[in-house]
Amino acid sequence: MIKILFTIILLLASSxxxxxxxxxxxxxxxxxxxxxxxxxxxxxxxxxRVLGIDTPEKExxxxxxxxxxxxxxxxxxxxxxxxxxxxxxxxxxKWDKYGGRLLAxxxxxxxxxxxELIKNGLARSYDGKKKGSWCK
Numbered sequence: 001m002i003k004i005l006f007t008i009i010l011l012l013a014s015s016x017x018x019x020x021x022x023x024x025x026x027x028x029x030x031x032x033x034x035x036x037x038x039x040x041x042x043x044x045x046x047x048x049r050v051l052g053i054d055t056p057e058k059e060x061x062x063x064x065x066x067x068x069x070x071x072x073x074x075x076x077x078x079x080x081x082x083x084x085x086x087x088x089x090x091x092x093x094k095w096d097k098y099g100g101r102l103l104a105x106x107x108x109x110x111x112x113x114x115x116e117l118i119k120n121g122l123a124r125s126y127d128g129k130k131k132g133s134w135c136k
Contacts, residue, residue: 021087022048030055030074030122031114033088033106047101051092053114054126056134064135074122081116082108097128 022035031050036043055074062068082088090104106113117123124132 018091018093020090020093022090023087024082024085027075027079027082029058030071030078030117032101033078033082035088035090048090048106049096049101049103050114050117050123051094051103051105052126053117053123054131055117055123063133067134070122070134074117077117077120077122078113081111081113085109088113 022037025034025036025045028034028047031053033048033050035046035048037046038044056062056067056071058071058075059068062071085108089107090102091107093102093104095101096103114123118125
């Protein structure tokens with residue numbers, strides 16, 4: 001029921017004209033945040049993946065040591081980028097292809113998290129298809 005209601009809200013608000021301020025609870029990895037959403041009577045914790053980028057995988061999901069090290073750098077960068085901000089601006093919100101988390105453009109103080117990760121060599125553009133290797 002909650003997923004259906006939230007999906008309707010997302011479909012109605014999927015244009016770039018709409019922006020939402022949500023509280024960041026934690027950084028999961030370089031391109032994924034956990035947020036608090038109070039759209040419904042019961043508070044929800046949701047995962048949000050940064051739209052349009054891919055960062056290296058952490059720990060056991062990394063395919064090589066180089067990828068694991070880059071993943072740690074990406075996570076650390078994202079934590080530092082967010083800093084003491086408790087909220088971020090989320091735009092272009094939609095469900096990911098598996099339906100378990102959201103995809104969104106994320107901004108802190110008017111700066112794009114995806115742009116900053118790419119600029120610092122910690123992310124690549126990603127269109128939802130096959131990901132390239134970080135081990136080369």
